Amino acid sequence: MEANTHGVKIDKLLKEVYQCFEAGDFLGAEHLLDEAHAVDFENSEIQTAMKACGFWMQRLQKIKTVAGDEARGNYLCESWNAFNERYRDISEHPLKLGRMRLNIWVHTEALHYFHAQAEKTDDPETILQIARCHKELGSYDYAVKCYEYLLQKLEDKDVRCMAELADAYVLIGELKAGKVLMREALFLDSAKVELNKLKAPLFTELISRVKKECPITSPVFNEWLLVYGIYWCVLDVRRELSSVEYGNLKQMIYTSRSELAEGDSGGWLTPRLVNCYFRLMDHLEITESDRKEIEDIRLNIQLTAPALYNSSVRGAG
DSSP states (O other), X not given: OXXXXXXXXXXHXXXXXXXXXXXXXXXXXXXXXXXXXXXXXTOHHHHHHHHHHHHHXXXXXXXXXXXXXXXXXXXXXXXXXXHHHHHTTTOSSOOHHHHHHHHHHHHHHHHHHHHHHHHHOOOHHHHHHHHHHHHHTTOHHHHHHHHHHHHHHOSSOOHHHHHHHHHHHHHTTOHHHHHHHHHHHHHHHGGGOOGGGOOOHHHHHHHHHHHTTSOTTOTTHHHHHHXXXXXXXXXXXXXXXXXXXXXXXXXXXXXXXXXXXXXXXXSOHHHHHHHXXXXXXXXXXXXXXXXXXXXHHHHHHHHHOHHHHHHHHHHHO
């Protein structure tokens, strides 16, 4: 009976702690955690919550010394990334509810600073951060509007923005738009796509699956991500190329093949060439071109990256 009473009290205290987290009241949370720890000093959730509380108390003091609205917003977002990196694997408890409440406070507070900055200047980087915060808070429709506005505003295609808009499209159920835009972003400049900013399960599960085939530390991981995304029919929405795009693609294939013949010490030429082949094959199939040319491309893909074929055989076995 006493153990059950203690359990009820702990649950009540932790609920109040997480309410403090969401309000940014870490001093109040600290007092409640001290009380809970006195009741059950071996409770892993309490121990992890105390670490989290200490982490954010320090950041709350530090932010007072950071000058400027944009810098303060960035500091909070960077602190959130650091928090997740630090406590993802070593914490005794996943602190799921606590993290959710902390996430609300961090990104609501960051939005306050970014909106203040946006009132002073229409800086694209600030708008990007606003979109990211809204996506973190689950305001996907508003995030989509921010990303779309940003892409219209920028003269050159911003690959980061394209990929994150694709992610937001998928989160609101616009799968076709999300898939084609993600393919485009990864093809244009895969290295600039920030995978840790993606939240849609369609993409995060693909990333996890590709990790088994290509180490995440690989500098060409994003290039292979596109390869496997197409090969496994995850990024299965295609589009026809313009005549200029078609000509540029043929030149890219010729150049990549010539460079690959000299070796692929950096490891990126192989997936880049395969992605070019996939793009060309899509165009030819959509335009109902000669089947022999399409089959030749399939053969070239298998010859260029035989491990790709082997991995699909293993996965099917």
